Structures are given as C-alpha cells and as structure tokens.
Amino acid sequence: MSDCISVGTNDILVTDVLWWTNETLNIWSHIAGFLVFLGLFVYDVTVVYHEYLGTEGDAVVASFVLICFMLCMLLSSLYHTLNSISEESCMKWLAYDVFGISASFLAIFLSGIYYAFWCPEVFLPRIIMMYIISGSAAFVYVFKIPERYFPGRFDYIGASHQLWHLIIVVALVYWHQTGLEYAKFRLTFGCNFEY
Ligand SMILES: [Zn+2]
Numbered sequence: 001m002s003d004c005i006s007v008g009t010n011d012i013l014v015t016d017v018l019w020w021t022n023e024t025l026n027i028w029s030h031i032a033g034f035l036v037f038l039g040l041f042v043y044d045v046t047v048v049y050h051e052y053l054g055t056e057g058d059a060v061v062a063s064f065v066l067i068c069f070m071l072c073m074l075l076s077s078l079y080h081t082l083n084s085i086s087e088e089s090c091m092k093w094l095a096y097d098v099f100g101i102s103a104s105f106l107a108i109f110l111s112g113i114y115y116a117f118w119c120p121e122v123f124l125p126r127i128i129m130m131y132i133i134s135g136s137a138a139f140v141y142v143f144k145i146p147e148r149y150f151p152g153r154f155d156y157i158g159a160s161h162q163l164w165h166l167i168i169v170v171a172l173v174y175w176h177q178t179g180l181e182y183a184k185f186r187l188t189f190g191c192n193f194e195y
Contacts, residue, residue, distance in 0.1 A: 004083065004090035022155050025162045026080040033169040034073035040176055041066040052183035061111050062179055068100075068107035069172045075100035076165070101168070105134075108175050115182045122185055126178045133174060137167035 044062055048054070054062070079097035083090040108130065115123045139145070141164040147154045154160075 004087050004094060020156065022159065023080045023084070025157065026165055027077050029162065029165040029169065030073040030076040030080070033165075033172070034070055034077065036169070036173065037066050037069045037073060037176070041070070048180065048183070052180075052187050054183060057114075058183060061114050065107045065111050065179065066176065068103040069176070072100035072104040072172075073169075104172065108134075108172075111175075111179065115178065118182060118186060123178070123182065126181065130171065130175055130178065133167060133171040137164050137171060140164055140167065 041063070044066065045059075049059055049062075052058075075093075075096045079090075079093035082093045112123075112127050112130070116127060140160050144160045145163075147159055
C-alpha cells in the first residue's frame, strides 16, 4: 500500500517490473512471497497432509490460509506494478491490495481460533508472537521508519514500505509454521492431551 499520485503517463508498466525503481523491491518481494506460499501449498498437500495424518478440517484450514496468503502476495505485486498507470488504476489496485492483506489477516484470525481451541497453552504464545511481528510491520509502515529520520536516503532500498513487505512475508511464513507445529503437536500428544 502507498499513496496514489497522478503521474500522467501510461507506459511505465514494463520499466516498473524490470528496471530498478522505488517499486522494484515492493514488486519482487511479494512475487517471491507468492512463489514461497505456492511451494508450501504444493508441499503441504502432497507431503505434510499425509505425514501428519491431517484431517479434512486441517486441509480446509491450511488451504484457506495459504490461498489467502497467495492472493495477498499476488494482489500486492499487481498493485505495485500497475499503480503508476493512472490515479484511477492506482486507487483500484490499492483496494485489491488492501483486500488481499485483509483476507490474510482474516485467515490468520480464523485459523488462530482453530489452533487455539486445540490447545491454548501451547498455541497462545505463538499467536501472541504473530501479533508482535504483524504489529511491528504496521508500526514501521504507519510511522514511515526509517525514512522519516533520513529523508531521501532509503528511496530505493530500506524504505518503510519495503520493510513492511518483508516483515509481512516473515509473519505469514511464521504463521504457516504455526500450522505445522499444531499438526505435529497433535500427532505427538493425541486428542486428549492434558497437563
Ligand atoms: Zn505494498
């Protein structure tokens, strides 16, 4: 996400993707994120699901989470690629970008309930950690750190929006890992684990 500014041109699409601009890292960090989650999706469906004796409920939750993560990464990359075409295009794709991130947080919230119901003592710390990581991403984004202290120095590398993208990928990978921990825990301790 970033502000939409009318630039009055419609021929920067290719240069945005292939040339080094202030959007390059924003575009490619989430294309990379998309590929990571696509790979995890395939791996989960083909290996993890069988290895951890997943239930149908696990499959639905894990698939929903990863599809939302992929959607988030894809819509974000498209927004950062297409936002320079026109102000109208920027606003439209910004709405899709926000939709993608909202879908991911909804998926995290719902799956968090699913995991926590299993064993709150084990999963609460991971859920809290998830909110700490996401909160730090939002903090960097909202307060425009570090460029607010060094204007102009981080235009191409290290800008708050790029950090936001990277921390979001880390947060989503961490959450996927939480799902694996959940499955492993259940496999090890069974349904009636008691302290
Ligand atoms: Zn973005």
